[in-house]
Amino acid sequence: MIFKVYYQEVASEVPVREKTKAMYIEAETEEEVRKKLSGHGFNIEFVQKLEGKYLEYEQNHQNYQLEQF
Structure with missing residues (x-):
């Protein structure tokens, strides 16, 4: 599954x-x-969690890139 995380860089x-x-x-949960x-x-x-049409929309966005951690 693909997740979109909204965050601030400094906690x-x-x-x-x-x-x-x-x-x-990308993660399971x-x-x-x-x-x-x-x-x-x-x-x-x-x-x-992104799925369906919303995931498709995000994947077509120019800023879409899966991060590796």
Whole structure:
């Protein structure tokens, strides 16, 4: 499964919408995604499972790239 992770790069800062970034990660569960990202210092705001037409839309977007952790 592919998950889209919304995050802030620095966990110690207050989340600001304009600084929110997104990355795509392949994993079996949301818990696995969070384990992969633990220790990287990100402030994870939301993890969203992508499937169906929404996944197709994201894959056709120019910023789509699976991250390897």
